[in-house]
Amino acid sequence: MDQQLSITESGWVFGPAVKGIRMDSRLVQPGDVFIAVSGSLLDGHEFIQQAIDKGAVAIVGEKPMGRLPVPYIQVQSSREAAADIATSFYKHPSKDLVTVAVTGTNGKTSVVYWLSAILNAANIKTGLVSSVVNDIVCRKQPASLTTPESPDLQAYLDQIRNCGGKAAVVEVSSHGIVQQRVRGTIFQLAILTNITREHLDFHGTMERYVDAKATLFRMLPSNSLGAVLNADDQHFETVAKASRAPVTSYGIKAGDIRGQVLQETAWSTDIRVSGLNLDFITRINHPGRYNVYNVLAVTAAAIRLGVTQEILQREIPNLPSVPGRMQITGGQRGPMAVVDYAHTPDGLYQSLLTVRKFTEGKVWLIFGARGGRDRGKRPEMGRIAAQYADYVIVTADSPNFEDPQKIADALIEGIRQVDDTKLKLVELNRALAIHYAVRHAEKNDVILITGRGPETIQHFGNEDVRLVDAEVVEEALQERWRQEGSHVPGIS
Numbered sequence: 001m002d003q004q005l006s007i008t009e010s011g012w013v014f015g016p017a018v019k020g021i022r023m024d025s026r027l028v029q030p031g032d033v034f035i036a037v038s039g040s041l042l043d044g045h046e047f048i049q050q051a052i053d054k055g056a057v058a059i060v061g062e063k064p065m066g067r068l069p070v071p072y073i074q075v076q077s078s079r080e081a082a083a084d085i086a087t088s089f090y091k092h093p094s095k096d097l098v099t100v101a102v103t104g105t106n107g108k109t110s111v112v113y114w115l116s117a118i119l120n121a122a123n124i125k126t127g128l129v130s131s132v133v134n135d136i137v138c139r140k141q142p143a144s145l146t147t148p149e150s151p152d153l154q155a156y157l158d159q160i161r162n163c164g165g166k167a168a169v170v171e172v173s174s175h176g177i178v179q180q181r182v183r184g185t186i187f188q189l190a191i192l193t194n195i196t197r198e199h200l201d202f203h204g205t206m207e208r209y210v211d212a213k214a215t216l217f218r219m220l221p222s223n224s225l226g227a228v229l230n231a232d233d234q235h236f237e238t239v240a241k242a243s244r245a246p247v248t249s250y251g252i253k254a255g256d257i258r259g260q261v262l263q264e265t266a267w268s269t270d271i272r273v274s275g276l277n278l279d280f281i282t283r284i285n286h287p288g289r290y291n292v293y294n295v296l297a298v299t300a301a302a303i304r305l306g307v308t309q310e311i312l313q314r315e316i317p318n319l320p321s322v323p324g325r326m327q328i329t330g331g332q333r334g335p336m337a338v339v340d341y342a343h344t345p346d347g348l349y350q351s352l353l354t355v356r357k358f359t360e361g362k363v364w365l366i367f368g369a370r371g372g373r374d375r376g377k378r379p380e381m382g383r384i385a386a387q388y389a390d391y392v393i394v395t396a397d398s399p400n401f402e403d404p405q406k407i408a409d410a411l412i413e414g415i416r417q418v419d420d421t422k423l424k425l426v427e428l429n430r431a432l433a434i435h436y437a438v439r440h441a442e443k444n445d446v447i448l449i450t451g452r453g454p455e456t457i458q459h460f461g462n463e464d465v466r467l468v469d470a471e472v473v474e475e476a477l478q479e480r481w482r483q484e485g486s487h488v489p490g491i492s
């Protein structure tokens, strides 16, 4: 049996037959090393035979195994080993790139998109790894997790390097940090957007959630470009203390880099940016105060990466839309519909507040909550809905293996605590819920549909149903306009 994988004092050594690293047996191809993980739902060790049948040349796991037809290496932690093996196999791609991590409860994808746009505009070829898409400079691939498992992350970074990329901006979730998906990645800069309630099903307490985020900053080398932190966030001090690297802070109320809001309209905000030798006025063509914070995070990071004030001032007004974030339909004729990915209490609050600002009529909210995720946030989101929307329609998000009615009940409980009369309808069929709102809204009302953004599949147990909020609302609007006797193109 050829030894295709071994561990020596100086690290992992690979034989010539090794072609890739996989943690999912279903994806194994001939020549791959398969790493078996004992997960929360399944045990990867049970898929070792499948991996071998598919051509795995070596197996790594954390349990003793009987005799196998390929070499088996037992380790303490499969996830840690996976990260070490992957960084070694792909020859530490993060060291050859300026690799930037973006973490936080909300705003990660927006910051990843916008920082990479600014860096590309500054002629620094930049790839990105995000929950929406992975852009490896020479092509784009759809994403599944926010932060890929370590072998996939290292493979993406390797591809970015091979495609001539000089920098990579990586969205780092708290799951990703705890599950060692970013172990071994050398970040030059790490950005924190904010920390509010989320994922307590996974972390248990807020302290542990904050600590998971802080771990990313503990990982920053002391000689790196540093940490970029939101000075207005309640957990700023905790995370700043965790960072071994220099801290650059940003904010509206405090921070090394300060944003002063000069003028706000429905769609844009004019800001003056000052501090750290910066002083310029620019326009953010995206709605909401939260996007001022996202842009300030991008600005602080870009400055640390050597981008000039002139480039920032010129490019901030051109920052691209992020799919499924404040995506507007039907504005010309009304009612207007907004699809937004808000799925945390703070995200929902920010989203409703933003929509409220540009609504002359009533605000309709259509929302549900994801099954199998933080249950405690549901009544809180119900309370926020009843407080800031005029009409609330409770529907299904992606229930996964939970009963959609029970999820709805938890949201309704919160709504009832604030104002029973706000609850307009409970309709678990999301398409019907959207059609109902479009049929009943007045022309100057706004219908906000939250929770799923650009997602295409709703999971009901083992059944997958295709549903894209933006497509359904567009179809409903067209139907309404047809009945009103005039057809107007939907996307405005």
Ligand SMILES: CC(=O)N[C@H]1[C@@H](OP(=O)(O)OP(=O)(O)OC[C@H]2O[C@@H](n3ccc(=O)[nH]c3=O)[C@H](O)[C@@H]2O)O[C@H](CO)[C@@H](O)[C@@H]1O[C@H](C)C(=O)N[C@@H](C)C(=O)N[C@H](CCC(=O)O)C(=O)O
Pocket: 023, 024, 025, 026, 036, 037, 038, 039, 040, 041, 042, 043, 044, 047, 144, 145, 146, 147, 148, 149, 173, 174, 175, 176, 202
């Ligand atoms: C809670 C969590 O993070 N779970 C992730 C984790 O699951 P797990 O460790 O429990 O794994 P498991 O499903 O029990 O399976 C055990 C092992 O068997 C392997 N397996 C499984 C089946 C098979 O046929 N063959 C096989 O080899 C799996 O690849 C895995 O390595 O590892 C799996 C393999 O990579 C992920 O698919 C799974 O993500 C689930 C689907 C998920 O939804 N994760 C979300 C919560 C998540 O991680 N989200 C964060 C961000 C959230 C945010 O930003 O809001 C993210 O970073 O994406």
Ligand SMILES: Nc1ncnc2c1ncn2[C@@H]1O[C@H](COP(=O)(O)OP(=O)(O)OP(=O)(O)O)[C@@H](O)[C@H]1O
Pocket: 104, 105, 106, 107, 108, 109, 110, 111, 131, 146, 193, 194, 290, 291, 293, 294, 324, 325, 326, 340, 341, 342, 343, 346, 347, 348, 350, 351
């Ligand atoms: N800085 C922010 N503060 C609070 N809410 C925000 C912020 N930025 C965005 N949001 C809200 O959160 C939603 C998701 O934004 P975004 O995708 O950028 O965040 P995210 O952290 O990447 O989320 P995920 O990792 O779950 O994709 C937006 O649609 C908006 O409603």
